[in-house]
Amino acid sequence: MSEPTQHPIRFLLSDMDGTLLLPDHSLSQRTLEAVRSLREAGVLFSLATGRPPKAMLQQIEALGVDLPTAAFNGGTLVHPDGSILVAHYLPxxxxxxxxxxxxxxxxxxxxxxxxxxxxxxxxxxxxxxxxxxxxxxxxxxxxxxxxxxxxxxxxxxxxxxxxxxxxxxxxxxxxxxxxxxxxxxxxxxxxxxxMKANKGEALATLAEFLGVPLEQTAALGDGGNDPAMFHRAGLSIAMGQAEEAVQRQAHVVTGTNTEEGAAQAIERYILPR
Known part of the structure; x- marks a missing residue:
């Protein structure tokens, strides 16, 4: 782990499974409230996941996400209306x-x-x-x-x-x-x-689309596909249950998903900025 930049965070890109979601794939009330607090503070928020676009719809609605989201590990960036911003297919x-x-x-x-x-x-x-x-x-x-x-x-x-x-x-x-x-x-x-279907490329593309410098972005995740965005974000946060190799590539480590670590991270590392 290295020291994060101290810029205010204007955009958070978060993984879903193992990060925002509990093991039963539900969202806790604390997590919902933390994301709502981000919006109220003017911090942009979106999702990056290995899931297909249509497997994100329930969470997009629950979290009030109104920005393009990254499906297939960043292979497909989709607008809220379902239209595609970017698509990268496997050769x-x-x-x-x-x-x-x-x-x-x-x-x-x-x-x-x-x-x-x-x-x-x-x-x-x-x-x-x-x-x-x-x-x-x-x-x-x-x-x-x-x-x-x-x-x-x-x-x-x-x-x-x-x-x-x-x-x-x-x-x-x-x-x-x-x-x-x-x-x-x-x-x-x-x-x-x-090759371009990775969360690092997704973060960079979304940040450019939103007009946010990368040093003012944050990334939150737990899996082996998340360090790609950790390496591009101004602030990277690994979940407490992530493998050690994943945690080492983040600036900070929060609690596990069963401990509502995503909400902890938002409250501790992002909102205070």
Missing amino acids: ATAALTTLTLFADLPDIEVWVFSGGDWLAKDPSGPMVPREQHGLGYPPVTVESFEPYLEQIDKIVAASHNTELLIELEAQLLAKVEGQAQVSRSQPVYLDVTA
């Missing part, structure tokens, strides 16, 4: 390399997100209920992912075997270097997106 060659590596591995479920849909070959996989609960809708069953290669937003390897995901992350990074981003958005999810 077909990188997608094919990824799907080939993941194919037929034990303990791994492979999902593809394309055209707003969650695609799966096996809709009865053990990880599907967890994802469906979080997204709020079921997968579309497909026999092959090949018809979607030209317009893939994200590929996910899902597994409770976290050691295997760590190993796959290293293997895939070597294969798609310079072509794709590979990161674990959560311990059980390995995400693969386009």
Whole structure:
């Protein structure tokens, strides 16, 4: 961890799952009130998540977000009316390399997100209920992912075997270097997106769109896909349950999501500025 800048914060970009949301994917009253306090203080607020755009709608409404949000780890920036500000698709060659590596591995479920849909070959996989609960809708069953290669937003390897995901992350990074981003958005999810589909690019794009210098931005998150925005923000805040490697890349660490760490961070580090 390093010392944060001391500029007033004018824009906060926050992760959702494991950060704003409790383990049951709900928002606590304290978190809702903290975000409302941001708006009242004139601080802009938006969301950056690995989720698809339509899996953010409930939280956008609850939090009163009226700015573009970043879906698919920053691969798609979406205006509140659903129109797209920016979209970055995974190159077909990188997608094919990824799907080939993941194919037929034990303990791994492979999902593809394309055209707003969650695609799966096996809709009865053990990880599907967890994802469906979080997204709020079921997968579309497909026999092959090949018809979607030209317009893939994200590929996910899902597994409770976290050691295997760590190993796959290293293997895939070597294969798609310079072509794709590979990161674990959560311990059980390995995400693969386009090179510019990262939360750091999303933060920079949104800050420019809003006319806010990067030194007056803050980033809040807990996953392996969040340091990309930590490195660009004037103030970066890691959640208390984040892996040590993630925490080391943030300026400060707040409480866990079960301790309402996001609200703590807003109250302690952002509103006082």
